[in-house]
Structures are given as C-alpha cells and as structure tokens.
Amino acid sequence: MLDLLFINIGFSDIIDIILVAFLIYSIYKLVKGTVAINIFFGLVTIFFIWKLVGMLQMKMLDEILGQFISVGVIALIIVFQQEIRSF
Numbered sequence: 001m002l003d004l005l006f007i008n009i010g011f012s013d014i015i016d017i018i019l020v021a022f023l024i025y026s027i028y029k030l031v032k033g034t035v036a037i038n039i040f041f042g043l044v045t046i047f048f049i050w051k052l053v054g055m056l057q058m059k060m061l062d063e064i065l066g067q068f069i070s071v072g073v074i075a076l077i078i079v080f081q082q083e084i085r086s087f
Helices: 011-031 036-055 059-079 081-086
Strands: none
Touching: 011 036, 011 081, 036 059, 059 081
C-alpha cells in the first residue's frame, strides 16, 4: 500500500496500529483520575529499567527486576480490581 525507502506498510499494519492505539486509549481512559494510573506508570517505568538493565548485561539486577515483573502481573490484577470490574 505505502512503500517508503525501507518500510513496506500494508493495510493490515494500519489496522493493527489503529487497534493498538484504541486499546491503549481505552486503558488510559479507564484508569485516568484514579490512584491506579500512578501505580501503572511506576510499573511501566520498572519494566523499561528492566529492559535497559538486560541490554547492559547486569545479571543480578536483571534477575531481581525480572522476578518483580513476573509477580507484577498478579499485583496488577489486585491493584486494578475496581477498574476491571467497571470494564
């Protein structure tokens, strides 16, 4: 559909981008104005720090943050319980 110098963007790519943007907007709209948004931004920050630590090959910190992220999924469900119910 659209052919740039190094990227071929097709119709399915555009649909994918629109759906992901809608999903992110829906989640933001759901938690906006609650304490949960601050917790969400904190967890996203920890996730990006974890990825950065992995790229820098800091093994011990990578393992600690990795364990925190794996438990974080359950913590997210508990923290966002009220928002999930309203969804």
